[in-house]
Amino acid sequence: MHHCSSITLDTVRSVYDGAEGDLWEMLMGQQIHVGGLVSSLDLAEQAQIAAGSRGVDLCCCNGAGMRFLLRCRQVAHMTGVDATATVLERARSRNQAEGHGDQTTLVEADVCATGLAADAYDFAWGEDAWCYVADKPGLIAEAVRLVRPGGTIAFTDWLEGPAGLSDDEAARFMAFMKFPSLASLDDYRDLLEAQGCRIVSAADTGRYAAHIDLYLNMVGMQLTSDVQRMVGYNMDIFNAMAGAMQDMQALAHAGKLIQGRIIATVP
Ligand SMILES: C[S@@+](CC[C@H](N)C(=O)[O-])C[C@H]1O[C@@H](n2cnc3c(N)ncnc32)[C@H](O)[C@@H]1O
Numbered sequence: 001m002h003h004c005s006s007i008t009l010d011t012v013r014s015v016y017d018g019a020e021g022d023l024w025e026m027l028m029g030q031q032i033h034v035g036g037l038v039s040s041l042d043l044a045e046q047a048q049i050a051a052g053s054r055g056v057d058l059c060c061c062n063g064a065g066m067r068f069l070l071r072c073r074q075v076a077h078m079t080g081v082d083a084t085a086t087v088l089e090r091a092r093s094r095n096q097a098e099g100h101g102d103q104t105t106l107v108e109a110d111v112c113a114t115g116l117a118a119d120a121y122d123f124a125w126g127e128d129a130w131c132y133v134a135d136k137p138g139l140i141a142e143a144v145r146l147v148r149p150g151g152t153i154a155f156t157d158w159l160e161g162p163a164g165l166s167d168d169e170a171a172r173f174m175a176f177m178k179f180p181s182l183a184s185l186d187d188y189r190d191l192l193e194a195q196g197c198r199i200v201s202a203a204d205t206g207r208y209a210a211h212i213d214l215y216l217n218m219v220g221m222q223l224t225s226d227v228q229r230m231v232g233y234n235m236d237i238f239n240a241m242a243g244a245m246q247d248m249q250a251l252a253h254a255g256k257l258i259q260g261r262i263i264a265t266v267p
Helices: 009-016 019-028 036-046 064-072 085-097 136-146 167-177 185-194 208-221 224-230 235-253
Strands: 054-058 077-082 104-108 121-127 147-160 198-204 257-265
Touching: 009 019, 019 208, 019 224, 036 064, 036 121, 036 147, 036 257, 054 064, 054 136, 064 077, 064 085, 064 121, 077 085, 085 104, 121 136, 136 147, 136 185, 147 185, 167 235, 185 198, 185 257, 208 224, 208 235, 208 257, 224 235, 235 257
Parallel strands: 054 077, 054 121, 077 104, 121 147
Antiparallel strands: 147 257, 198 257
16 A cells, blocks of 8 residues: 555545546546446446445545436435535535435545444445545445445445556655555455455456546547636646646556456445
8 A cells, every 4th residue: 555644634625625626527527437427337236236225425526426326226315425515515416406315415524434323324335536535444444334234335446556556656646646545456355354344356447547548638639728727727737737647647558557346245
């Protein structure tokens, strides 16, 4: 596991409270994760998320994952937890606009200490977000605490790939992305097993590199002016950002960064 101690929860909040978060939503859509709907459908199917079940989305952001599960898997109720007030406000209004106000609860908290009742959920859900959480052991322990015995933890995440990152590569990537820690599939496997979970699957989705290509193409071929506007037409910032994304692209194609999909059963 790589760590970057200078990035705190406040750093992450300032991303999702401002232009950087808006930029990710512009590039990825409301579902701010690699693979959008395809990834969500795959995760839900592999995890056998059942109609009528109750789930908790840890790092729910603007609530797109909650709405997906209510709409496409007919879950009965979703609780969303996020530490950024701005995105929770968006989640509240989008949930209501799509008719899901009554089936959703939103909680402003650190996902490592949600304050929610233990054993209250059939599943815990996360999509490309736990990379922003510094205390991964604390996060996994909280997910296990929230899910009833026999329930499921299902998530995708940005991970160190099998080719491994040098300390320098990891530090530059994490500083750009504002990730306080970066896990691998094995790190998550170990953390879940340490909590007594059974790993159902832990795999590379194979989507990551092609999607970084896609985001770079969008910045270079279609959304150039929109991205420049978001950085106040400051070309130094724009060029630095484009350079960091190109570095990310090279790491992705070298198998040093992946999107992982992990499903585990709670004891
Ligand atoms: C990439 S977005 C999540 C995207 C969302 N899962 C989706 O698929 O649309 C990351 C979110 O994690 C939240 N976050 C990061 N660290 C957190 C923490 N320790 N506790 C709660 N929320 C956190 C941020 O506020 C942000 O809304």
